[in-house]
Amino acid sequence: MEQPIVRSSVGITLVGGGAARPEDLDESLAHAPCLVAADGGAGFVLSTGRVPEAVIGDMDSLRPEARERLPRERLHAITEQDSTDFDKALRSVRAPLVLGVGFLGRRIDHLLANFNVLVRRATQPCVLVGKREVVLAAPRRISLELAPGSRVSLFPMASCAGRSVGLHWPIDGLEMTPAGVIGTSNRVAQRHEGPVELSFEGSGMLLILPRKALSAVIDALSSGA
Structure with missing residues (x-):
């Protein structure tokens, strides 16, 4: 079993590089105050004046200017290319609940891949939060x-x-x-x-x-x- 990079007794807000709004992040953090970014999602987090506790992914979407603003010990590169950054991040955290911001919208292929991850990693409760909808793998x-x-x-x-x-x-x-x-x-x-x-x-x-x-x-x- 993989050892988690982030383990939290409170909910985790996980931020991806897709469509996200500051109000989505604010509401998610009110419920899940531990802030983690998946690869390029760190750029959006930094734009709101926050610094994620960890950045997880293959780092191919993390811009150099964003990387320079992040403490080196908070960068956790997983270089294999057989999974998405959402998969890499979700399998690397343990929390009562994960709220995913920035994983709905923009590209349909990314959206389908994220839905695939939701059901494959359903042992970690996770809700994707979008502008109009929320999506989760239904428990039994x-x-x-x-x-x-x-x-x-x-x-x-x-x-x-x-x-x-x-x-x-x-x-x-x-x-x-x-x-x-x-x-x-x-x-x-x-x-x-x-x-x-x-x-x-x-x-x-x-x-x-x-x-x-x-x-x-x-x-x-x-x-x-």
């Missing part, structure tokens, strides 16, 4: 406090079946696969009271929710429900 069971009508999208990265309570279109009895039945654009039933309950028989399901659901997701993951 999760209970979410969501408003009636809120969008709840499910996309399987592998064959996966599950059950639901509180969705407008229940998923009970569906075998979802990437090239078959999927569960996008579902929503919370209008007359449903109480939390939305989701359970899955296997791993590999992506859960995609509106950005305003971030606090509900963090609460659900923290409770282990």
